Amino acid sequence: MTKGIAIEIIDLVKRYPASIGRISGRHPHMGWQVGGIRELFSRKRNYIQALDGVNLKVYEGEVFGLLGPNGAGKTTLIKILCTLVLPDSGKAYVNGYDVVKEPEKVLRNLQAVLGDPRGFDWRLSARANLEFYAALYGLPRDYAKKRIEELLGFMGLIDRANDMYQRFSTGMARKLQLCRALLLDTPILLFDEPTAGLDPISAVEFRHLLKDKLAKSERRTIFMATHNMFEAQTMCDRVAIINRGKIIACDKPENLGRYVNPTKRYVFILDKHNTTSSVKSFMNEVSSLKGIINFNLLRDEDSSMKISITVNENFMISDILAIAIKYDLKIMDIKYYEPTLEEVFMTLVGGREAWPTRF
């Protein structure tokens, strides 16, 4: 069964004026706009390119991560999906609804936790804040009451429900934001840096909540922007890497290594009792195999030997093992290395090959 598309982004472009005084002169959806005074007299325009032709598809029930450095365009993309920022060109659809033309329908299908703790009234209790938002969402009174109690219980905030919001810790505030986002029970949830500012225990708890409860149990689509590699690698079904407003890679976390280098690396750790002649014969025969890219013999201080072998992605490791058996080579361990998401990210975004440094 093919999954439906929850979010579709086509050639999305967004530029911001670099200063308040300078705004774009023309908007494709809105015609000519009144410009700042300096804009009227200046032909020189400075812009920040936040998104530069972004294309993405997020499927129903998927946990999708948008990974990128600061200023890469993650928050802009999230805010466009939330209808809080208008794109300059391109299209974005949420469950088939256009974010520019049908914002009301979009917001009935998607809610977000934007990470700004100031979104609540600080002088009101957690419960009163949720009651306020429930009314704005147009939820029937009895249902809202029940839903608020459910959510406060679900998030473990029921004991603090009558405390003023300003007494809340960062972790509790984040949970309350999630309560607000869940009031409407939308199938899609967006998160901007979901665990930023949380202590390690709260972060683990929050990730568990997202992955196991919201994604696995309730089958919601989760779209999260993060620069936390661990979070992206462990939580997301797919990850897109964004840099300078462009998507530079998009795949399952375990497949992203291919974007850096489509090779595989093995390190054979040999028993020190192997004879020099058997090792030499093994190496000679292995080096003639098709698909071997790189081949090194390393000696440790304790005179144990390691052989590092780089092969192409279709190479069968059994070919090497057959040769090892033939020469009665004693192998203590075989280690397989692939680039971590962090190394992929560093290579793609930082422009340098980070992952071989581990060898």
Added chain:
Amino acid sequence: MADKVLRLSISLRQIMAFAKRDFKDWKTYKTQVITQLITIAIGILSWAINALYRNRPVPEYDTDYISFLVVGLVIGNLVMPISQGIERRLNPWTLENIIMTGIPIPIFVIGQIAWPYMFSLITFIPQLLIGIFWFGVNLRINPISTFFAFIVSAMILLGLSMISIGFRLVTKSTDPITWTVNTLQQLLAGISFPVQFLDNFIPGISQLSWFLPQTWVYHLWRLAMLKAASIMDPAITLEFLKGSIFAVFLFPIGYRVFKWGLNRAKRDGTLGWF
């Protein structure tokens, strides 16, 4: 039909949600509650005492100066929160989250001013009673005209508020239009003296006053409350029609400016900025 009733009841609940939130927020500032009430009382007293000192007849409304002044002050307290409430209560920190609820713009605007306005209504009656029984204010009220004065002035001030907030969403500070209108109002709108009195200083300047929307707010309310002016009287109807022109223009302009400001902030990505 049932759908419309349901929609209306949801809208009312949304407006009440704003009022409830702001009331709860307001009452947590105990000192502010007390000082606000004292400020209102002192304001009435000081103006009234001042007026008593130099009481004189106001032929424009067939009344005396104390009645003219106290009613002006009461009107100011009743209707001005409409324009001030939205400015003071707009919190950029919560704006993004509120907009994400998908709430319609008019409901958002009315909701923002619901509590300040209710507070004004609550204090309106005691203020009038103080005026009547303490300072002998002579009221001659025409309820129908008062009702129309309320509608026209609410639309005028709501329009001005939306213009103000539309600009504030873009400029993130006081907008020059509201500042100009409010500053001119102090001198020209006839809050504490009939606008014709200005002609004693610069002949003909009172004519400028009639281009200020707030002048019409005070004028229509005073006609309805001091002169018992009936809108069945053609001369009064004409006055109300003139005031309505401001309402008819300012309300839709305000809505468009508000929408423009919102879209502009969305386009510039500055909705949550302050």
